[in-house]
Amino acid sequence: MAVASSPLIVLEGIVTAYEGADRPSLRNVSLRVGPGEFVMVGGPNGAGKTTLLESIIGMLPITCGSAQVCGIDVKKQGTAVRKRAGYVIQNFSFDPLTPFTVREVVMMGRYGKLGYFRRPDRHDAELAENAMKTLEIEEFADKPIGTLSGGQQQKVLIAQNIAKEPEIMLLDEPYSNLDLYSREYISTILAGLVRKGITVVVVSHAFDGLPDLPIHAVVMNNGSITLDRACRAAEIEDIVRTTSQVPVAHA
Amino acid sequence: MLEFIIPNIILCRAIEAMASASIACAILGVIITKIGISSIGFTMSHAAFAGGAIGLFFGIPVTIAAVCASLFIAVLIGPLSDRARMSPDTTLGILFSMCMAVAIFFIAWMQTTGSGMNATMLLYGNVTSLYQHEVYGLLVVSAVAALFVIVFYKEITAIIFHRKIAESTGISTSPIFYGLLFIIAISIALSLTIIGGLLIFVWLVTPAAIASQFCRSIRSMFFVAPFVAVCISVAGAVAGLSFALPVAPLTAVIFAAVFAVAVLLSPMRRITNSKN
Ligand SMILES: Nc1ncnc2c1ncn2[C@@H]1O[C@H](COP(=O)(O)OP(=O)(O)OP(=O)(O)O)[C@@H](O)[C@H]1O
Ligand SMILES: [Mg+2]
Numbered sequence: 014m015a016v017a018s019s020p021l022i023v024l025e026g027i028v029t030a031y032e033g034a035d036r037p038s039l040r041n042v043s044l045r046v047g048p049g050e051f052v053m054v055g056g057p058n059g060a061g062k063t064t065l066l067e068s069i070i071g072m073l074p075i076t077c078g079s080a081q082v083c084g085i086d087v088k089k090q091g092t093a094v095r096k097r098a099g100y101v102i103q104n105f106s107f108d109p110l111t112p113f114t115v116r117e118v119v120m121m122g123r124y125g126k127l128g129y130f131r132r133p134d135r136h137d138a139e140l141a142e143n144a145m146k147t148l149e150i151e152e153f154a155d156k157p158i159g160t161l162s163g164g165q166q167q168k169v170l171i172a173q174n175i176a177k178e179p180e181i182m183l184l185d186e187p188y189s190n191l192d193l194y195s196r197e198y199i200s201t202i203l204a205g206l207v208r209k210g211i212t213v214v215v216v217s218h219a220f221d222g223l224p225d226l227p228i229h230a231v232v233m234n235n236g237s238i239t240l241d242r243a244c245r246a247a248e249i250e251d252i253v254r255t256t257s258q259v260p261v262a263h264a
Numbered sequence: 265m266l267e268f269i270i271p272n273i274i275l276c277r278a279i280e281a282m283a284s285a286s287i288a289c290a291i292l293g294v295i296i297t298k299i300g301i302s303s304i305g306f307t308m309s310h311a312a313f314a315g316g317a318i319g320l321f322f323g324i325p326v327t328i329a330a331v332c333a334s335l336f337i338a339v340l341i342g343p344l345s346d347r348a349r350m351s352p353d354t355t356l357g358i359l360f361s362m363c364m365a366v367a368i369f370f371i372a373w374m375q376t377t378g379s380g381m382n383a384t385m386l387l388y389g390n391v392t393s394l395y396q397h398e399v400y401g402l403l404v405v406s407a408v409a410a411l412f413v414i415v416f417y418k419e420i421t422a423i424i425f426h427r428k429i430a431e432s433t434g435i436s437t438s439p440i441f442y443g444l445l446f447i448i449a450i451s452i453a454l455s456l457t458i459i460g461g462l463l464i465f466v467w468l469v470t471p472a473a474i475a476s477q478f479c480r481s482i483r484s485m486f487f488v489a490p491f492v493a494v495c496i497s498v499a500g501a502v503a504g505l506s507f508a509l510p511v512a513p514l515t516a517v518i519f520a521a522v523f524a525v526a527v528l529l530s531p532m533r534r535i536t537n538s539k540n
Contacts, residue, residue, distance in 0.1 A: 072431060096434035105426070110532065112298075112482050113425050121422045125434020132418065157480065170429070177433065 019084070021181055021212050022046040022069060027078035029068045037076065038064040040236045048180075051207045051226045052214040055253035056233035062216040063103055065233065066183045069214075070098050083180055096125045099174030103185035103216070107159040107166060115161070115169050116154040119144055122173035137176075144176035147202060163190040171199065181212045188219045197222040220250040232256040265399075277399055278391035278458075278501045278511065284402035285455040286493035288409040289464070290471035292448050294485045295413070297472040298424040303356045304341055305448060305468045310363040311337035312452045313461025316386050317370040326386070327401075330453035337363070338445040367461060389460030389512035391501060398457070405451045412447055413486060416440055421482050463516045467493065470519040477523075477530035496522060 022044060029039035038061050046052055054062050067073045069082055071091025080087035082094045099122070122144070123137040133141075145151045148168040153161055158169055167190045174182060182203070188196045196219065203213050204224030223246040230252050232240035240256045270276040296305045315333025316326045337359060344355065371383040413420060419440045422430035431437050452464055459467055471493035472485065479485040500515025 070432065072428075092434055092436050095432055100432040102428060102432065105429070107426075110476075111425070112476075112480055112485070113421070114481075117421070118425065121418075121425065121429070121433055123433075124418045124422050124430075127418070129419065130415070173429075173433075 020045045020047045021083055022214075023079075023081040024069070025079045027068060027080050028076045029064055029073050030076055031064075031073065038236055039068060041078070042068075042236075042238055043078075044231065044238060044241065046212055046214065046229065048212055049207055049210040050212050050229045051203070051224070052212070052229040052231060053220075053223075053249055053253075054214065054216045054231045054233060055218070055249070055257065056239075057257050060233040060257075061236045062233055063185055064236075066100065066185055066214065066216060069181075069183060070095050070100050072100075092125075097179060098181040098183060099177050099179035101167075101170045101174055101182075101184040101187055103189075105166065105170065109157070109159040111157060111159040113158055114155050115145070115150060115158055116141065118158050118169055119172045119176050122176035126177060140178065141172075141176045144172040147175060148172040149198070164192060164195055167191060168195070168199075171202075175202075175206075179211065181214065182206055183214045185216045186218065187215065188217055193222065200224045220246075220253070223249065274392055275502070275505050277394045277396070278505060279498050280399045281391060281394050281402055281458050282497035282501045282511070282515070283494045284399065284406045285451075285458060286467060286471070286497040287406035287490045288402070288451040289455060289467035290475075290489040290493035291406070291409045291413055291486060292444070292451055293468045293470075293472040294475065294482070294489050295420060295424065295444060296448070297469055297476070298482065298485075299427075302469055303353065304338075304445070305452075306465050307341065307356045307360045307363065308334045308337050308445070308448055309452050309464045309468065310360050310367070310461065312449070312456050312464070313386065314363040314366040314370075315453070316456050316461060317367040317374075317383070320383065320386060321370045321374060326457055327453055330456045331450060333363075334449035334453050335446070338442075338449050342442060342445050385457060386461050388510055389456075389458050389463060391458050391511045392505070394458065398454075401454050402458075405447075405454050409447055409451060412443065416443070420444075424482060459512045463512050466516040466519050467497075470523055471496075474519075474523050474526045477526040477532060492522070 024042055024044045026041050026043055027039060028037045028041060030037035054065065056062055064073060068075055071087040071094050075088050083097045085093050087094050119141045120133055120137065123133050123140065127133060145154055148171055150165065150168050150172060153165060158166060167187060171187060187199060191199060200222050201224060204226055207213050207226055225246055228244050228246055228249055230240065230242055230244045230249055231238055232253055234257060244252055266276050266280055270279060296302055312330040312334040316330040319326045319329025371386060374383040419435050422433065422435055423437050423440060427437060455464055471489040474492050475485045475489035479488050496518050497515055500518050501511050504511030504514045
């Protein structure tokens with residue numbers, strides 16, 4: 014695969030443990046991802062996919078090994094990494110009374126980059142508007158986010174991360190709440206990001222409607238990466254199915 | 265400061281103190297209730313109460329003892345709740361009852377030794393013998409609370425929205441969180457002697473609770489909650505002093521009544537009658 018000279022994500026033998034857990038959830042994981050790669054991470058429930066994403070952006074304690082993302086040491090400067098890498102979380106639920114509109118939530122994607130004392134200006138507002146247009150959620154812009162459907166909320170979170178203008182975009186099961194049309198639509202958006210040179214890492218159990226791009230397939234089992242190779246969109250489902258130690262449910 | 269409108273110096277100071285304490289508590293209350301850490305505010309209030317009682321007993325200035333106790337609890341529970349992996353109920357429940365026990369122990373003891381007057385002030389508050397510097401202290405605290413919200417508005421709102429998402433956007437949430445606990449500790453401790461250890465939590469949560477019955481945005485809550493709190497506190501101070509009633513308990517009852525009315529009138533529970 015075309016790993017460029019300076020990979021954006023370099024993990025070398027990392028071990029990640031949750032606070033209070035007896036054994037680490039990631040064990041000796043190494044991974045290199047270059048700019049503009051489209052990475053699909055598969056594997057059974059509990060394999061450590063979410064843990065992998067959260068280790069990459071420094072939200073979990075890496076106890077051994079080294080991790081460099083965008084040339085930054087994740088262990089020392091997690092916040093700096095998170096300003097440059099987007100992350101769409103897997104489990105979220107917003108109360109219907111949550112007092113934030115879609116527009117405000119999308120704008121929050123800019124907050125980290127702005128830093129403590131700067132306020133969002135017109136440029137930030139424009140990026141937020143464009144992100145909402147890209148995800149086709151402008152019509153909900155002034156609705157409280159909690160009153161949207163699960164799939165619509167998912168799109169809001171993706172828009173939030175697009176407004177951030179990340180160099181790397183991590184998405185944890187972005188398709189889980191989406192209808193068939195929306196899956197293909199999101200895939201097209203992700204393919205657009207890849208074409209702009211942004212690295213996209215998607216954790217998913219659903220492999221239909223993927224963009225027709227070279228794919229960097231990563232399969233995790235039981236806290237380790239058991240497969241790491243290039244493939245085509247048509248092959249990924251079979252690869253994940255045969256290399257996952259527990260069969261993945263057909264999505 | 266308001267002597268030119270309110271010539272009665274006792275009433276004047278009472279109003280100034282109650283208004284300032286209300287502003288600080290209401291602003292912080294909005295953050296506390298919206299982040300969902302009311303139980304931390306609750307425990308810190310009672311820690312300040314216990315600290316105040318200890319201070320009174322040993323002749324340490326009450327406010328200083330209360331600040332120390334409240335900060336101590338903040339340092340203790342901060343890291344636990346910061347990680348959000350602890351179920352805080354049990355720990356906070358234990359800490360709260362411990363603080364209560366300590367406070368009541370010393371207050372009861374003081375009552376047997378004959379210095380009960382000061383002790384009851386800690387329970388229910390006292391607005392009739394305030395010094396000007398106490399009023400200034402409260403004013404400064406309410407200004408600090410307001411500044412904290414103004415300066416870190418975007419970080420605070422992001423944390424209120426979703427702590428993990430806020431963290432993932434690249435905000436360092438911990439400094440904000442600890443700053444918040446620090447300001448809460450100071451505000452509670454300074455308000456302790458006027459509002460009383462048993463009632464201070466009313467000031468912390470009720471204004472935010474009333475505001476959230478009507479406000480759909482965080483921004484409006486930051487205006488409505490302090491406004492409501494000031495109105496009620498000033499009304500309570502005036503009524504209490506005019507009719508020689510205990511001011512803080514009276515005000516707390518008014519808070520509860522206004523909250524009940526707010527719930528009844530709240531537009532949030534309305535279901536649309538429109539057919540399309
Ligand atoms: N907060 C936590 N504390 C302790 N252990 C955890 C925690 N979260 C996850 N784990 C453990 O870490 C392992 C990996 O979890 P992870 O969430 O990364 O799985 P996943 O591959 O994302 O699964 P899924 O497909 O269900 O999302 C699991 O064995 C799980 O039990
Ligand atoms: Mg997961």
